[in-house]
Amino acid sequence: MTRTSITPSGITPSGITPSDDAAPAAEGRPFSQILDRLRGAGLRPTRQRMALAKLLFDGGDRHLTAEMLHADAQSANVRVSLATVYNTLHQFHRAGLLREIVVDSQRTYFDTNMSDHHHFYFDETGELSDIPGDQVEVAALPPVPDGMAVSRVDVVVRVRPADA
Amino acid sequence: MTRTSITPSGITPSGITPSDDAAPAAEGRPFSQILDRLRGAGLRPTRQRMALAKLLFDGGDRHLTAEMLHADAQSANVRVSLATVYNTLHQFHRAGLLREIVVDSQRTYFDTNMSDHHHFYFDETGELSDIPGDQVEVAALPPVPDGMAVSRVDVVVRVRPADA
DNA sequence: CATCAGATTAAAATAATTCTAAACTTGACA
DNA sequence: TGTCAAGTTTAGAATTATTTTAATCTGATG
Ligand SMILES: [Mn+2]
Ligand SMILES: [Mn+2]
Ligand SMILES: [Zn+2]
Ligand SMILES: [Zn+2]
Numbered sequence: 001m002t003r004t005s006i007t008p009s010g011i012t013p014s015g016i017t018p019s020d021d022a023a024p025a026a027e028g029r030p031f032s033q034i035l036d037r038l039r040g041a042g043l044r045p046t047r048q049r050m051a052l053a054k055l056l057f058d059g060g061d062r063h064l065t066a067e068m069l070h071a072d073a074q075s076a077n078v079r080v081s082l083a084t085v086y087n088t089l090h091q092f093h094r095a096g097l098l099r100e101i102v103v104d105s106q107r108t109y110f111d112t113n114m115s116d117h118h119h120f121y122f123d124e125t126g127e128l129s130d131i132p133g134d135q136v137e138v139a140a141l142p143p144v145p146d147g148m149a150v151s152r153v154d155v156v157v158r159v160r161p162a163d164a
Numbered sequence: 165m166t167r168t169s170i171t172p173s174g175i176t177p178s179g180i181t182p183s184d185d186a187a188p189a190a191e192g193r194p195f196s197q198i199l200d201r202l203r204g205a206g207l208r209p210t211r212q213r214m215a216l217a218k219l220l221f222d223g224g225d226r227h228l229t230a231e232m233l234h235a236d237a238q239s240a241n242v243r244v245s246l247a248t249v250y251n252t253l254h255q256f257h258r259a260g261l262l263r264e265i266v267v268d269s270q271r272t273y274f275d276t277n278m279s280d281h282h283h284f285y286f287d288e289t290g291e292l293s294d295i296p297g298d299q300v301e302v303a304a305l306p307p308v309p310d311g312m313a314v315s316r317v318d319v320v321v322r323v324r325p326a327d328a
Numbered sequence: 329c330a331t332c333a334g335a336t337t338a339a340a341a342t343a344a345t346t347c348t349a350a351a352c353t354t355g356a357c358a
Numbered sequence: 359t360g361t362c363a364a365g366t367t368t369a370g371a372a373t374t375a376t377t378t379t380a381a382t383c384t385g386a387t388g
Binding site: 211212213244246269 | 376
Binding site: 100102103104105106107108120122123129131132135136137138139140141142144145147148149150151152153154155156157158159160161162163 | 264266267268269270271272284286287293295296299300301302303304305306308309311312313314315316317318319320321322323324325326327
């Protein structure tokens with residue numbers, strides 16, 4: 001067994017953080033940031049991508065499914081088809097703006113928090129909460145199979161209501 | 165942050181191990197073991213449950229989906245409907261004979277290895293391989309949210325073909 | 329402004345899984 | 359050993375999340 005301490009989540013985004021500037025995330029933010037993010041990712045800033053990016057990145061760290069984001073959009077009077085929401089989430093993911101989290105074999109969650117971190121998963125409610133990367137230590141790992149490279153180490157702490 | 169070292173996989177089976185006796189797993193095994201396992205789990209030993217249990221537990225540790233087990237059954241000339249395979253897998257799971265692993269949000273894997281352990285996941289092929297529990301150390305964990313109890317800690321090491 | 333590659337979308341298709349309801353089995357027990 | 363209720367199996371329909379299709383738009387560029 002090798003004592004290599006492997007960092008969770010191999011690929012890190014290009015140093016971009018959701019709200020990188022002074023003021024705390026407010027409502028009517030300038031579009032320029034989001035615009036730059038999309039451009040930086042090589043994605044055309046279309047009406048729906050801009051709106052979805054705003055919903056995704058303007059309000060701190062979020063864990064959500066396509067359906068959730070779609071509902072969010074409707075509430076915000078943003079007209080986007082569910083297909084576009086799926087497309088956009090996958091594009092953002094490929095572009096390194098979102099993480100995909102596997103905790104439930106029935107739905108796919110996306111995470112706007114791109115920093116190294118892990119998760120608590122509340123089985124009952126289907127909610128996720130972050131565990132900062134420095135609060136978990138995957139100390140030892142066996143040698144990775146030959147010819148393979150670790151793309152990521154995911155730690156999921158499944159919790160449920162404590163009972164008697 | 166609490167320094168509680170939490171053991172992965174909370175609930176452990178009743179000390180039963182797949183091949184608990186001397187001889188290495190062979191083909192034409194006595195049914196008695198399987199029969200006892202089902203009885204012990206409070207499940208009626210029906211023809212299909214016996215056959216599926218044999219396929220599942222007679223050949224060492226396995227990670228499989230319902231479709232895979234169904235295919236296995238067909239190959240072995242065991243006639244079982246896919247619905248029964250699903251039912252059986254869930255029943256075995258509830259009875260503590262199988263583990264459910266979440267690594268792919270599109271299919272559900274079941275694991276015949278009930279010991280404390282973690283997994284390598286080969287994204288390309290969808291294959292899983294075990295990492296013995298004592299070869300991973302989840303050293304530190306933040307305090308579990310109030311009123312919650314850890315039901316399990318899953319570590320998934322995602323690997324892919326090493327490239328240039 | 330014309331052009332067109334790329335984007336959006338309604339609707340159909342797919343895939344994994346669950347449900348339904350009818351037709352069997354199993355395990356008592358007389 | 360025959361009977362029967364409870365538990366099981368199954369074909370097929372239904373459900374759900376997601377992807378695909380193909381037609382229609384729209385953003386960028388000259
Ligand atoms: Mn995906
Ligand atoms: Mn299940
Ligand atoms: Zn997260
Ligand atoms: Zn395993």
